Amino acid sequence: MNTPADQFGGRASLTRQISDDIRRRILAKEWAPGEKIHSESELSTTYKVSRVTVRTALKTLEYQGLVDIRHGSGTYVNNFGRSIPTGLNELRSMSETISELGYEPGMEYKVATIRPATETEIDKLRLDNADPVLYLERAVLADGKAVAFSYDTINISSLPEEVVEEMKQGSVFASLDTINSRPIRALAEVDAVISKEIGWGDERPANDLFLLLQQVHYAGDGEPLMYSKTYFMEGRFQFLILRTR
Amino acid sequence: MNTPADQFGGRASLTRQISDDIRRRILAKEWAPGEKIHSESELSTTYKVSRVTVRTALKTLEYQGLVDIRHGSGTYVNNFGRSIPTGLNELRSMSETISELGYEPGMEYKVATIRPATETEIDKLRLDNADPVLYLERAVLADGKAVAFSYDTINISSLPEEVVEEMKQGSVFASLDTINSRPIRALAEVDAVISKEIGWGDERPANDLFLLLQQVHYAGDGEPLMYSKTYFMEGRFQFLILRTR
DNA sequence: TAGTCAATAGTTGTCCTACAACTAGTCTTA
DNA sequence: TAAGACTAGTTGTAGGACAACTATTGACTA
Numbered sequence A, B: 001m002n003t004p005a006d007q008f009g010g011r012a013s014l015t016r017q018i019s020d021d022i023r024r025r026i027l028a029k030e031w032a033p034g035e036k037i038h039s040e041s042e043l044s045t046t047y048k049v050s051r052v053t054v055r056t057a058l059k060t061l062e063y064q065g066l067v068d069i070r071h072g073s074g075t076y077v078n079n080f081g082r083s084i085p086t087g088l089n090e091l092r093s094m095s096e097t098i099s100e101l102g103y104e105p106g107m108e109y110k111v112a113t114i115r116p117a118t119e120t121e122i123d124k125l126r127l128d129n130a131d132p133v134l135y136l137e138r139a140v141l142a143d144g145k146a147v148a149f150s151y152d153t154i155n156i157s158s159l160p161e162e163v164v165e166e167m168k169q170g171s172v173f174a175s176l177d178t179i180n181s182r183p184i185r186a187l188a189e190v191d192a193v194i195s196k197e198i199g200w201g202d203e204r205p206a207n208d209l210f211l212l213l214q215q216v217h218y219a220g221d222g223e224p225l226m227y228s229k230t231y232f233m234e235g236r237f238q239f240l241i242l243r244t245r
Numbered sequence C: 001t002a003g004t005c006a007a008t009a010g011t012t013g014t015c016c017t018a019c020a021a022c023t024a025g026t027c028t029t030a
Numbered sequence D: 001t002a003a004g005a006c007t008a009g010t011t012g013t014a015g016g017a018c019a020a021c022t023a024t025t026g027a028c029t030a
Helices: A014-027 A040-047 A051-063 A094-100 A119-124 A161-167 A172-178 B014-027 B040-047 B051-063 B094-100 B119-124 B161-167 B172-178
Strands: A067-070 A074-077 A105-116 A132-142 A145-155 A185-194 A209-218 A224-233 A239-244 B067-070 B074-077 B105-116 B132-142 B145-155 B185-194 B209-218 B224-233 B239-244
Touching: A014 A040, A014 A051, A040 A051, A051 A067, A051 B051, A094 A105, A094 A132, A094 A145, A119 A224, A132 A161, A161 A172, A185 B185, A185 B209, A209 B185, B014 B040, B014 B051, B040 B051, B051 B067, B094 B105, B094 B132, B094 B145, B119 B224, B132 B161, B161 B172
Parallel strands: none
Antiparallel strands: A067 A074, A105 A132, A132 A145, A145 A224, A185 A209, A185 B239, A209 A224, A239 B185, B067 B074, B105 B132, B132 B145, B145 B224, B185 B209, B209 B224
């Protein structure tokens, strides 16, 4: 099994590995939407793990909205189409999301500097004083076309210098992976915004209308890693959220 | 234990009952943010259930972002404050959400009619033909002040007449509860919108700016129950989403 | 004295087996 | 024909056991 966690050296739990693999198989259309997948006992023997582990993995997929577990009947693949796996509930980098949607991801750097943190940033990133932060202004591209403008502030107080340098050009998430501190959680706020200050170039919308995704990314230990404001151009991106009880 | 599910006669699973109760205790600040809650063994003895049940319940809370489970250490209350419990991930009625935020919820009915379904509605609600639907136009109030305008279409094809009548005035969710078909899942799309057609009265924004939450609610059996477009007035409501890996 | 390491108690992760509760059929019977 | 009993299969819960991990304590070392 080649799960994401494996690649990054992080010892993923057994449950996580199974969950990732079943997720992959579902997205690969091994079972049709609405179809019943193998029973827990069957899965536990083929994966050579206990039924408890399989159950926990399936529960995760149920939370993610991928399957429906019915007492006494079986586990069924939900028929929400391809929308869910790219939903906002799942924390993924912009590049990941864009390539999952079938486009070629890209980034156009406008600003990449190290400067003292502002008031807001000190608050959001829980910095003690005016620590230096890495500030980025970038355009997010899908198939070469700008879909969003991103203003990111990264907490570099506990990052090695070479990683910070790397971030000035490459993917922030990928760089964080190399030192095993990939964000595992983000709290996002969504707003509608009209502003002439946002964006640049001739691709920015004439009506100055944006959908703002304002979020703080957290590491596994609860430390804030990045505060980012991404302004999406309405109509060029679909925002989906799965809501469950 | 008096869980929501109990009230509605639905036999909630043991896991669900435990999960709801621990959630309630956490929101009631029984443990401070960051603090370690009781161990799984301890909880299993006090609740008189197996550790499996407690574990599953805690996993649910972890997925909701309420707690953090650390291998070999314990389960800790996350310190995201009061934001999370009212996040968009959790499916709740507008009224529920508003009262959780500490305001007095209200609804002002403008239109409540039964009419044939439109093309879009037939598609979203998976209707066979131009079945009649219940169409509502309402203003959502918090402490008597309008915060959003809601345009809802309800699939009444399998609903008893008296329930439909009830919906014309009372809460849609509450009415669905009485016949045990409360929605358990919703797929929502978020957009920024500028329009002069939306809303009414002197409380609508001068800049015609709205945040649109467009969603389809599904019942436990996967049947679409309601298609609703809710236009929030920017700044009067906070949209939070928890994103996890 | 400060730092390193081993031991240890406590906690979550996984395994095993068993049975209860529920579902969706098949078959029987009135 | 329709209602009801029966049954095989599946998920939900129980209990006990051990593995893997964490955080703390205390002994030992430089």
